[in-house]
Amino acid sequence: MKVLFGAAFALLxxxxxxxxxxxxxxxxxxxxxxxxxxxMDNAIKLYVKQHGDTVAGKKLEFIRKDTGGIAPDxxxxxxxxxxxxxxxxILAGFLLTPNALAAGDVSAEAKKFMVVMNAAxxxxxxxxxxxxxxxxxxxxxxxxxxxxAFKKGGVKKAYTMVSDYGPGIDAEQxxxxxxxxxxxxxxxxxxxxxxxxxxxxxxxRAKDQSPEGIFVFIPGGAQPAALGKAFAERGxxxxxxxxxxxxxxxxxxxxxxxxxxxxxxITAAHYDPNFDNPKxxxxxxxxxxxYKRTPNFFSxxxxxxxxxxxxxxxxxxxxxxxxxxxxAAKGMKWDSPRGPITIDPxxxxxxxxxxxxxxxxxxxxxxxxxxxxxENVKDPVKERMKK
Amino acid sequence: MQSLVGVLFDGLAYGxxxxxxxxxxxxxxxxxxxxxxxxxxxxxxxxxxxxxxxxSMGWPFLAALPMAFLAAALVSIALERTLxxxxxxxxxxxxxxxxIGVVFVSIAGAAWFFGTVQQSIETPGYLRGTFQLFGMSFxxxxxxxxxxxxxxxxxxxxxxxxxxxGARVRAAVDNQRMxxxxxxxxxxxxxxxxxxxxxxxxxxxxxxxxxxxxxxxFAFTYLVYxxxxxxxxxxxxxxGSLLAAxxxxxxxxxxxxxxxxxxxxxxxxxxxxxxxxxxxxxxGKR
Amino acid sequence: xxxxxIFASRARWxxxxxxxxxxxxxxxxxxxxxxxxxxxxxxxxxxxxSLDLIVGYAGLVSLGHAAYFGLGSYAAGxxxxxxxxxxxxxxxxxxxxxxIAGYLSSHVIVRFRHLALIMxxxxxxxLLAEAANSAHAITGGADGLQGVRMGTLLGFKxxxxxxxxxxxxxxxxxxxFLACRRIIHSPFGLALRGIxxxxxxxxxxxxPSRAHLRKVYTISAVLAGIAGGLLAQTTETVSLExxxxxxxxxxxxxLILGGAGRLxxxxxxxxxxxxxxxxxxxxxxxxxxxxxxxxxIGVVMFLPNGVLxxxxxxxxxxx
Numbered sequence: 001m002k003v004l005f006g007a008a009f010a011l012l013x014x015x016x017x018x019x020x021x022x023x024x025x026x027x028x029x030x031x032x033x034x035x036x037x038x039x040m041d042n043a044i045k046l047y048v049k050q051h052g053d054t055v056a057g058k059k060l061e062f063i064r065k066d067t068g069g070i071a072p073d074x075x076x077x078x079x080x081x082x083x084x085x086x087x088x089x090i091l092a093g094f095l096l097t098p099n100a101l102a103a104g105d106v107s108a109e110a111k112k113f114m115v116v117m118n119a120a121x122x123x124x125x126x127x128x129x130x131x132x133x134x135x136x137x138x139x140x141x142x143x144x145x146x147x148x149a150f151k152k153g154g155v156k157k158a159y160t161m162v163s164d165y166g167p168g169i170d171a172e173q174x175x176x177x178x179x180x181x182x183x184x185x186x187x188x189x190x191x192x193x194x195x196x197x198x199x200x201x202x203x204x205r206a207k208d209q210s211p212e213g214i215f216v217f218i219p220g221g222a223q224p225a226a227l228g229k230a231f232a233e234r235g236x237x238x239x240x241x242x243x244x245x246x247x248x249x250x251x252x253x254x255x256x257x258x259x260x261x262x263x264x265x266i267t268a269a270h271y272d273p274n275f276d277n278p279k280x281x282x283x284x285x286x287x288x289x290x291y292k293r294t295p296n297f298f299s300x301x302x303x304x305x306x307x308x309x310x311x312x313x314x315x316x317x318x319x320x321x322x323x324x325x326x327x328a329a330k331g332m333k334w335d336s337p338r339g340p341i342t343i344d345p346x347x348x349x350x351x352x353x354x355x356x357x358x359x360x361x362x363x364x365x366x367x368x369x370x371x372x373x374x375e376n377v378k379d380p381v382k383e384r385m386k387k
Numbered sequence: 388m389q390s391l392v393g394v395l396f397d398g399l400a401y402g403x404x405x406x407x408x409x410x411x412x413x414x415x416x417x418x419x420x421x422x423x424x425x426x427x428x429x430x431x432x433x434x435x436x437x438x439x440x441x442x443s444m445g446w447p448f449l450a451a452l453p454m455a456f457l458a459a460a461l462v463s464i465a466l467e468r469t470l471x472x473x474x475x476x477x478x479x480x481x482x483x484x485x486x487i488g489v490v491f492v493s494i495a496g497a498a499w500f501f502g503t504v505q506q507s508i509e510t511p512g513y514l515r516g517t518f519q520l521f522g523m524s525f526x527x528x529x530x531x532x533x534x535x536x537x538x539x540x541x542x543x544x545x546x547x548x549x550x551x552x553g554a555r556v557r558a559a560v561d562n563q564r565m566x567x568x569x570x571x572x573x574x575x576x577x578x579x580x581x582x583x584x585x586x587x588x589x590x591x592x593x594x595x596x597x598x599x600x601x602x603x604x605f606a607f608t609y610l611v612y613x614x615x616x617x618x619x620x621x622x623x624x625x626x627g628s629l630l631a632a633x634x635x636x637x638x639x640x641x642x643x644x645x646x647x648x649x650x651x652x653x654x655x656x657x658x659x660x661x662x663x664x665x666x667x668x669x670x671g672k673r
Numbered sequence: 674x675x676x677x678x679i680f681a682s683r684a685r686w687x688x689x690x691x692x693x694x695x696x697x698x699x700x701x702x703x704x705x706x707x708x709x710x711x712x713x714x715x716x717x718x719x720x721x722x723s724l725d726l727i728v729g730y731a732g733l734v735s736l737g738h739a740a741y742f743g744l745g746s747y748a749a750g751x752x753x754x755x756x757x758x759x760x761x762x763x764x765x766x767x768x769x770x771x772x773i774a775g776y777l778s779s780h781v782i783v784r785f786r787h788l789a790l791i792m793x794x795x796x797x798x799x800l801l802a803e804a805a806n807s808a809h810a811i812t813g814g815a816d817g818l819q820g821v822r823m824g825t826l827l828g829f830k831x832x833x834x835x836x837x838x839x840x841x842x843x844x845x846x847x848x849x850f851l852a853c854r855r856i857i858h859s860p861f862g863l864a865l866r867g868i869x870x871x872x873x874x875x876x877x878x879x880x881p882s883r884a885h886l887r888k889v890y891t892i893s894a895v896l897a898g899i900a901g902g903l904l905a906q907t908t909e910t911v912s913l914e915x916x917x918x919x920x921x922x923x924x925x926x927x928l929i930l931g932g933a934g935r936l937x938x939x940x941x942x943x944x945x946x947x948x949x950x951x952x953x954x955x956x957x958x959x960x961x962x963x964x965x966x967x968x969x970i971g972v973v974m975f976l977p978n979g980v981l982x983x984x985x986x987x988x989x990x991x992x
Binding site: 619 | 728734781785786788789791792793795796797799800803804918922925926929930933959960961962963965966967968969970972973974977978
């Protein structure tokens with residue numbers, strides 16, 4: 001009798017286990033951030049195509065939801081619906097900080113594994129103990145840049161100009177912290193409105209201070225090109241005054257629009273499609289073949305995020321319990337197309353190499369060339385929080 | 388002093404761009420009271436046409452501009468003949484809703500055909516870079532923009548003043564009923580004006596790519612600025628739009644240079660202030 | 674006598690209305706997994722109702738109504754963040770803050786009409802949004818307000834399924850709706866409609882137009898503030914988006930869609946728009962705008978004056 005019951009249970013359990021793993025992807029597929037979402041989604045699809053949609057004996061199913069942009073109430077509701085209605089096991093995606101923060105509450109309450117694939121504000125991973133991040137944090141890149149600028153960049157006096165919103169202010173503070181700690185002097189700073197189509201007034205102000213370096217943070221999209229042109233029009237030559245910033249400043253579409261004006265700009269990046277290692281060359285080739293576009297850091301965040309999900313599932317043998325998955329994710333290391341990365345076991349955030357790159361001429365156009373790197377950079381804000 | 392001149396120059400260029408984008412809406416709103424919130428969608432069409440012709444088909448930039456005008460004008464006529472004319476008697480709210488629907492469709496359409504990525508345009512070498520004058524450097528493209536917009540304005544004003552068609556337009560704007568009573572075919576006049584206005588927006592969109600970029604959400608992003616110019620300038624007035632656009636462009640630029648902490652506030656404060664002083668706009672009639 | 678009869682007959686509850694409200698309870702039974710969405714629909718419906726008072730009845734078109742919604746949201750959120758998590762008192766505070774802001778701004782706003790009014794309300798809304806962005810020490814800026822934790826509502830916890838949230842939002846919507854209904858079917862409501870049709874004549878017959886408009890504007894702002902407070906409390910998040918032009922524009926579209934000036938227009942519009950958006954974006958996250966655009970175009974072509982207006986054409990006329 002007992003054997004029969006046991007067998008019946010085992011059969012039921014096995015039948016259940018043949019089921020799926022559902023992953024809910026929450027991204028701003030429409031609205032002003034749609035392009036980043038497209039790049040990330042492409043990379044997610046590429047990873048699934050390359051590795052098959054079955055992991056640890058279970059089939060992966062993806063449910064995609066659109067937040068339309070910055071809308072934390074919508075993101076939270078979508079996360080709740082994914083958990084309650086669609087019964088997802090894993091929450092993923094998250095391009096924007098406010099949305100990631102709101103969904104973090106759901107991850108914590110429902111105890112679901114959550115992978116943040118782009119949003120870059122430090123405190124995000126503190127919102128839920130089941131959350132890991134595979135993208136970057138703004139301070140990670142910018143504090144390292146500030147430190148590098150003084151010690152190796154030859155910039156003793158710097159002027160900062162950032163967009164007046166969360167990420168801009170974070171970047172400004174991170175850069176200034178790193179720069180001043182290394183011994184540099186900030187000669188002035190300005191914050192401009194987020195939706196700013198024209199930079200010439202602000203650039204003129206910067207020029208008036210005669211700094212050796214100008215640190216910039218602006219959202220991607222139309223702005224880097226507009227800024228670059230403003231620099232050219234006002235006579236700021238990035239080869240003489242070092243223009244520094246985060247990687248969006250010199251990504252592909254920005255460089256294309258700026259043309260030769262961008263030559264000499266220095267950016268701190270965790271990923272650039274130009275990185276010269278075999279894994280990246282393969283990745284870029286596959287991406288371009290399928291999507292007729294070059295991937296960018298949005299794509300990389302998605303690609304590595306999928307890798308994390310797959311590997312974590314393999315490690316837990318298909319068990320989708322939130323605690324099991326996050327425990328599997330902690331401390332995981334692998335060689336990504338961007339270089340070696342680790343998921344910090346303490347903070348569940350990403351530890352990676354920060355590359356310093358400069359825009360140089362390449363054939364008809366320009367490209368980013370790595371001139372230095374800083375390895376194993378942790379998120380400095382959470383490091384400070386620990387003390 | 389140098390920087391003041393530079394700021395004024397840049398502000399004026401930005402203002403001229405806003406003028407090109409807004410002039411058409413001001414006249415059509417003043418003439419028929421038809422609330423066309425999809426106006427910037429015409430700008431977007433012009434922008435995409437110019438980008439496709441210049442980048443993918445190798446047309447010279449200056450040749451692509453008239454095509455942008457034409458494409459947007461044709462779409463305006465098509466839209467007006469088929470859908471818009473049924474709504475002239477509809478309430479303002481219904482017109483708003485309808486044209487917002489058109490904006491949504493155009494944004495999704497643009498995303499479908501061109502993707503969501505930022506577009507850039509290949510401008511010819513003689514329009515890139517800067518030139519020196521009195522020891523100050525000025526951007527060539529901005530100078531081109533000012534000159535070009537200036538020429539268009541003169542052409543528009545001359546057209547309004549000295550042609551029969553212009554006379555009909557002015558009559559219809561001043562008093563539609565009277566104009567009809569005098570035998571002027573207001574509907575046809577309006578259709579042509581609508582086409583020219585849409586074409587102008589398309590031209591503005593094409594010129595805007597180099598300066599402020601273009602993506603599939605352009606139709607929405609710039610709607611607010613265009614509405615500001617139209618409201619401040621006064622409905623039905625080209626001169627009003629010009630002055631308002633110049634004023635807004637320059638004050639935006641000057642504000643950002645001298646008081647950057649006010650940054651985004653300034654353009655809205657200026658608008659609110661001007662509207663409270665003159666609710667009908669600077670040169671508005673009602 | 675006759676006047677009182679007219680008001681009484683208009684104010685009587687007819688069976689479609691009773692059926693409507695009975696149906697709002699259906700989500701609990703039929704679609705329990707959609708309660709969060711239902712809650713947000715109820716909140717949007719309340720916001721649209723508040724806008725209807727000024728757009729549909731008083732004739733003041735505003736593109737900046739999210740200002741009061743956002744202020745209410747932040748008021749409720751900040752109260753909870755700083756330790757007082759009781760929902761009902763937070764809601765009252767939200768309404769109060771919205772009302773005060775509405776009262777103060779009404780003195781300027783009711784002097785204008787047409788395009789100037791629209792652009793002024795738009796301008797004020799944008800200015801407030803910028804100010805909130807600058808004051809990120811208080812508002813949390815672009816990241817949003819963190820640490821908003823609600824206590825229990827009369828013993829019910831705000832759960833993951835949204836059961837408490839929907840009950841709370843729905844009941845608040847109903848109470849506010851009753852209040853609006855009372856206002857509309859009163860001499861004051863009639864005066865508003867008179868002002869909308871012809872404000873010059875109203876002043877000529879001795880009705881204090883400006884004072885009436887200020888009053889209705891303030892009431893509208895109170896309701897918008899309450900709606901905002903509900904959103905903050907049921908989602909435990911507040912971000913700059915609650916003050917944005919996008920939110921003001923959305924609610925206006927929703928109201929026109931449903932039919933302005935018909936009391937139920939905002940509610941019907943909210944239901945239609947948000948369910949359509951949810952369904953379209955579920956099917957096609959990247960291009961759902963296209964279908965929504967077609968929906969709007971279709972409604973205007975075939976149902977002028979909104980859904981309720983269009984339906985009204987097919988129903989027998991009432992006295």
